[in-house]
Amino acid sequence: MAVHSTTPRTPEHEVAPQPGNPTSPADATFGSYAHDTWRKIITGESGVLPVVVGLIVIGILFQTANNNFLSPGNIVNLLVQGSVFMLLAMGEVFALLLGEIDLSIGFVAGISGIIAAELVKGTIGWPVWLALLIALLAATAIGAIQGTIITRLGLPSFVVTLAGLLAWQGVMLMILGNGGTLPINNAFFNGIANASIPPLWGWLIMGIAVALYALLIWSREHRRRSSGLVAPPSSITWLKIAGIAAAGIALLLIANANRGILFPIEGLPWVVLLVLGVLALWSVLLGRTAYGRYVYAVGGNAEAARRAGIGLANIRTIAFACSGFTAGIAGIVYASRLQSVSTNLDGGQLVLYAVAAAVIGGTSLFGGHGKALHAVLGGIVIAAIYNGMGLLGLSAALQYVVTALVLLAAVTVDSLARRGRAA
Amino acid sequence: MQNSPVPPLLRLEGLSKSFGPVHALSDVDLTIRAGEVTALCGDNGAGKSVLIKCISGIFTPDAGTLYWNGKPESISTPKDANELGIQTVYQDLALADNLDIVQNMFLGRELTRHLALDEDSMERQAAATLASLSVTTVRSIRQPVASLSGGQRQAVAVAKAVMWNSKLVIMDEPTAALGVAQTAMVLKLVTQLASRGLAVILISHNLNDVFSVANSIAVLYLGTLAAHEPASSLTRQKVVELMTAGTLHHGIPQEERDHGSA
Numbered sequence: 153m154a155v156h157s158t159t160p161r162t163p164e165h166e167v168a169p170q171p172g173n174p175t176s177p178a179d180a181t182f183g184s185y186a187h188d189t190w191r192k193i194i195t196g197e198s199g200v201l202p203v204v205v206g207l208i209v210i211g212i213l214f215q216t217a218n219n220n221f222l223s224p225g226n227i228v229n230l231l232v233q234g235s236v237f238m239l240l241a242m243g244e245v246f247a248l249l250l251g252e253i254d255l256s257i258g259f260v261a262g263i264s265g266i267i268a269a270e271l272v273k274g275t276i277g278w279p280v281w282l283a284l285l286i287a288l289l290a291a292t293a294i295g296a297i298q299g300t301i302i303t304r305l306g307l308p309s310f311v312v313t314l315a316g317l318l319a320w321q322g323v324m325l326m327i328l329g330n331g332g333t334l335p336i337n338n339a340f341f342n343g344i345a346n347a348s349i350p351p352l353w354g355w356l357i358m359g360i361a362v363a364l365y366a367l368l369i370w371s372r373e374h375r376r377r378s379s380g381l382v383a384p385p386s387s388i389t390w391l392k393i394a395g396i397a398a399a400g401i402a403l404l405l406i407a408n409a410n411r412g413i414l415f416p417i418e419g420l421p422w423v424v425l426l427v428l429g430v431l432a433l434w435s436v437l438l439g440r441t442a443y444g445r446y447v448y449a450v451g452g453n454a455e456a457a458r459r460a461g462i463g464l465a466n467i468r469t470i471a472f473a474c475s476g477f478t479a480g481i482a483g484i485v486y487a488s489r490l491q492s493v494s495t496n497l498d499g500g501q502l503v504l505y506a507v508a509a510a511v512i513g514g515t516s517l518f519g520g521h522g523k524a525l526h527a528v529l530g531g532i533v534i535a536a537i538y539n540g541m542g543l544l545g546l547s548a549a550l551q552y553v554v555t556a557l558v559l560l561a562a563v564t565v566d567s568l569a570r571r572g573r574a575a
Numbered sequence: 576m577q578n579s580p581v582p583p584l585l586r587l588e589g590l591s592k593s594f595g596p597v598h599a600l601s602d603v604d605l606t607i608r609a610g611e612v613t614a615l616c617g618d619n620g621a622g623k624s625v626l627i628k629c630i631s632g633i634f635t636p637d638a639g640t641l642y643w644n645g646k647p648e649s650i651s652t653p654k655d656a657n658e659l660g661i662q663t664v665y666q667d668l669a670l671a672d673n674l675d676i677v678q679n680m681f682l683g684r685e686l687t688r689h690l691a692l693d694e695d696s697m698e699r700q701a702a703a704t705l706a707s708l709s710v711t712t713v714r715s716i717r718q719p720v721a722s723l724s725g726g727q728r729q730a731v732a733v734a735k736a737v738m739w740n741s742k743l744v745i746m747d748e749p750t751a752a753l754g755v756a757q758t759a760m761v762l763k764l765v766t767q768l769a770s771r772g773l774a775v776i777l778i779s780h781n782l783n784d785v786f787s788v789a790n791s792i793a794v795l796y797l798g799t800l801a802a803h804e805p806a807s808s809l810t811r812q813k814v815v816e817l818m819t820a821g822t823l824h825h826g827i828p829q830e831e832r833d834h835g836s837a
Binding site: 188375376379381382436440441442445446448449451452453455456457459460461462520521 | 653654665667669670671672673674678679682683684685687690691692695698699715716717
């Protein structure tokens, strides 16, 4: 029993039932915190280390091959290219956390883009906000219906969402006609993925976001420290805040540099802010609410969750609805970036990239482990490979092979980490 | 044992349960007192599991009455049992490996503040409960349950059960998968629960464990209660005999030894 005890065991009569952790000292030092963090990383608990290392390696490789890769213009381009992957992958995380899969989200995204594009086109002419809202509602409803079929009829999510993949592709072809294209002429709609935030506004928004994050994290950890709970030392808190501020400043410096060739283009694309907003929303939902806790519990041990009185069917159905909703946002971004929706949209490939992005980012295929952040990081990796190999003039065929190898590597890391946890 | 003016915490009278033609339990009377560990012994198929499932609300008995603090109650769902203060720790423990100790202890009953989880209050209460049970070997209560040893997991499951103002904790084979040191720790935990004034029903095949913690021993034999005696008046030999034959053959104690090193 003394396997983990590094502190001497306290005789039972000396342990009074009082608040505070029974073993760890509340005032953890910088060193012990760093040690714990390292332990988490090597046991695969933190999840993000492999992908961050991978991103650095990819950055160095492509930069040495083509020194345009890390230019501000290309980085911004890469983030915009990757936004659809990141959003779809965030949707997929909900399914993966439950130990399920959602294969339909690529074409659900397509349906969402089509609905929005149809509603804003000249002959119908609905206000753009209403069109986008209805597209998102439709995508959410599709997710909810598929989730209901999966949970109430007890069918495997693989089969139900595979049927969804086929069905929604069919519906898309029906609406667009064979080889059809639906152009979008609405400036706001097209601006989502193509317009940028004016540089000054960008600084203002980033400043407010960083300040809010700093306030939240500082007040939380300060409260924990002052109430005697285990909390990282204040140096770590400041380090986290400094890290986020540095990341924000770096992003804005890159985005606000002039990347135009014929005429100046500067500013952070709105879509990056949209991705960060969705990331914040899902991070809060999964990490800070009872619903999010239940998603992890169901993915980790469904029987334990059931005995704890958690309604499994509802949790699962809502997760598929969230997956559909996120796919709906991705579809709107996709349509906005191309300023049209066409039958070229390959939802089958998109969903495979989404699953790959989530897993590359550190989300487990076996359920119970994953975060929205993983989807964003994995989406950047996929976009970087896509973009970097395009810059080098390598063929699409080679891009597929490299993406496959990265995916295999990620799944291997996931599987090894899982074994490490079980041991 | 019946002359106490205070009614016992739990009294079963004439409890019967059949599954088709199989009489899993027939006419079982059993008294469970607060502050005592009652061991429930019996061979496979004797009805131990059915009995605790009737108490914890998973099965509804066909006949018989259940008195809780002297009042007749009907327990038809696990929720009814929880509301009375009955918690069951099953053999598989029902812990989510990917969640940490605090998250597991509050699973399904999270404290929230403005819709967000109130992690601080949960952590404080969980730490207090673990400390009151003298569970002091965990490195951090924020580590995932996957990283705990078998005994520590058992301790977390027990702490989860006692945190909710429980009055009766039922433990199903808590030491079956544990090593020597961990078994000792879990048994210490069992006595600790009883000394806190809780009633404990301990199901175990291991008579060493039973005799080291139980105040009284109830033996089931083919769905009937063969005996319920203070542990001091029984011996290992007698319990084995009751488990295998249902009665005591006082004349021939030595020959019966072959029956069980159970």
